[in-house]
Amino acid sequence: MKAIIRFSSVAICIILFLHTATATELTLKYKYEYTKSFALSLEEMQNQTHTIQIKDQNDFVFLDEKVEGASNFGKMYNLENLPKGKYFLVIENDEKIITQLIWANERFLSIEAKNQLEVLKPTIEVAATYLDINMLYFQKDKIAILLKDAAGNVLYNDQFKTFGSLNKRFNINNLPKGNYQIAIQTNAFNVKKDFEVGKEKMLFAGGF
Numbered sequence: 001m002k003a004i005i006r007f008s009s010v011a012i013c014i015i016l017f018l019h020t021a022t023a024t025e026l027t028l029k030y031k032y033e034y035t036k037s038f039a040l041s042l043e044e045m046q047n048q049t050h051t052i053q054i055k056d057q058n059d060f061v062f063l064d065e066k067v068e069g070a071s072n073f074g075k076m077y078n079l080e081n082l083p084k085g086k087y088f089l090v091i092e093n094d095e096k097i098i099t100q101l102i103w104a105n106e107r108f109l110s111i112e113a114k115n116q117l118e119v120l121k122p123t124i125e126v127a128a129t130y131l132d133i134n135m136l137y138f139q140k141d142k143i144a145i146l147l148k149d150a151a152g153n154v155l156y157n158d159q160f161k162t163f164g165s166l167n168k169r170f171n172i173n174n175l176p177k178g179n180y181q182i183a184i185q186t187n188a189f190n191v192k193k194d195f196e197v198g199k200e201k202m203l204f205a206g207g208f
Contacts, residue, residue: 036080036109038102042073042091053090054079054102062087079104096120097189119188122166126195129173131182135166144185150178172197 042050047069054063054077062082067073079087082104089100101115122135137143143166147156156170172180175197183192 036082036104036107037076037078038109038111039074039076040089042067043071045071045073045093047071048093048095051090051092053088053092055088055090057086057088079109092121092189094121099188117188119186121189121191122184124182124184124191124193126172126193128198129171131170131172131195133166133168133170133182133184135184136164137162137166137186138164139186139188141187144183146183146185148181148183150180155180 040052045067050067050073052063052065052067053061055061063077079102084106085104087102087104089102091098091100097119099117099119100111103110119139120136122133122137125132125134133145140161140163142159142161144159145156145168146154147170148154155175177197179194179196181192181194183190185191
């Protein structure tokens with residue numbers, strides 16, 4: 001299915017259609033012309049929940065919507081009311097994040113495939129005594145890993161660079177009983193996972 005940009009005077013979204021079918025992968029297709037509208041097409045979505053956002057370079061979100069229970073999705077978006085500038089189309093599911101750079105000029109949009117970035121999200125597995133982080137990352141920015149308790153106190157904070165496979169195991173056996181949050185932050189994503197430790201301890205003994 002080809003996604004073709006068409007002019008429209010409506011601020012956001014005109015065409016919406018959902019299909020159901022067996023699928024294995026998320027893809028993004030588009031064509032553009034000299035208008036400030038574009039058509040988004042997502043295929044092979046595996047019936048996963050997908051979040052679609054349009055935001056500016058200051059991370060202000062103009063559009064935030066979810067698509068659930070579909071294998072294919074298509075929709076027309078009109079950026080006619082947005083001022084000239086740099087914007088991002090961000091599509092996220094449980095496995096990956098696709099970010100497409102969009103330049104909005106006075107009368108048209110500039111969308112190029114070379115400015116599309118696809119990043120696999122990390123997996124976080126929590127067991128009774130340890131927490132595992134596994135991810136593939138091929139960007140040049142730093143990765144930050146933070147652990148916080150329920151009060152927001154930072155118990156662990158590390159920043160580093162990696163290229164390729166990252167596998168880390170943290171000992172959580174010595175954490176006091178309570179609720180915690182682990183966060184993995186990069187320029188491409190901010191993935192968080194809440195978990196509970198049931199073992200009663202008086203002090204945080206480290207182990208990271």
